[in-house]
Structures are given as structure tokens and as C-alpha cells.
């Protein structure tokens with residue numbers, strides 16, 4: 001078996017609920033014009049693999065005419081730094097609060113009431129009624 005992964009040339013297996021590669025995977029759901037990321041996991045970190053998976057997801061979302069991608073992010077420094085680097089922002093005021101608290105604390109994680117910090121990215125303008133990300 002060949003265990004060597006060429007991180008720059010990933011092959012994606014895309015289904016209705018997941019994007020898989022030999023180096024990591026992402027699970028998602030679509031509801032109306034919203035795409036919710038349930039999880040992302042990369043086996044070898046800081047090699048741009050997560051970036052490639054998210055780029056593939058956004059291509060898929062554009063094809064599906066999705067207006068918003070929402071991500072309930074684990075409140076860890078690693079996870080929020082990644083999604084922030086992908087140009088996702090904390091959704092609601094409380095999410096911004098916990099994001100700032102985590103970044104300023106210098107800790108690896110914070111405990112939030114919801115257990116996550118919700119991030120989102122708007123892909124294109126749509127009527128507000130078509131999709132709204134509800135957080136506290």
C-alpha cells in the first residue's frame with residue numbers, strides 16, 4: 001500500500017453529505033439555502049489540506065446556489081483560527097464575544113454555553129428570509 005499523500009493534488013469524493021479525501025474529510029447538511037458544516041477533520045495538519053477541502057466545499061455550495069455556509073466551530077484556538085483564516089466570521093454577538101475571549105485568553109480552548117462558536121460566510125446576496133442562521 002502506498003501511504004504517501006501528495007497534499008497538493010488531492011482527489012475529492014463528494015457526496016450529498018460529505019467531502020472525503022485520503023488526507024481528511026468534511027461532513028455537511030443542506031437546509032434551504034444554508035449549508036451547515038457538521039465536522040472537518042484533517043489527518044496531517046498545517047499542510048493546506050483543510051484549506052483545499054473548504055475550497056472544494058465552497059465550489060459545491062456555489063453550484064448548489066447556497067447563500068450561507070454556517071459552521072458550529074469547536075471552541076478551540078486551532079479550530080477558530082482555521083475558520084477565521086478561511087474568511088469565516090463569528091455569526092452573532094455572543095459568538096463574537098466568545099471568539100474574542102478565546103483569542104485574548106491565550107488558552108487552547110474556552111467553554112461556551114452552546115459548546116461551539118458559530119461562524120458563517122455569506123456567499124452571495126439573497127433575501128434575508130431565504131436563510132437565517134439562528135444562534136443565541
Ligand SMILES: CC(C)(COP(=O)(O)OP(=O)(O)OC[C@H]1O[C@@H](n2cnc3c(N)ncnc32)[C@H](O)[C@@H]1OP(=O)(O)O)[C@@H](O)C(=O)NCCC(=O)NCCS
Nearest residue numbers: 041042045046047048049050051073074078079081082085
Ligand atoms: C482545523 C483543521 C481542520 C485545519 O486543517 P489544516 O489542514 O491543518 O489547515 P490548513 O493547513 O489549511 O491551515 C490554513 C490556515 O488556518 C490557520 N490555522 C490552521 N491551524 C492552525 C493552528 N493550529 N493555529 C493557528 N492557526 C491555524 C492558519 O492561518 C493556516 O494557514 P498557515 O498554515 O499558512 O498559517 C485541523 O487542524 C483539524 O482537523 N483539527 C482537528 C479537528 C477540528 O478541530 N476540526 C474543526 C472543528 S469545527
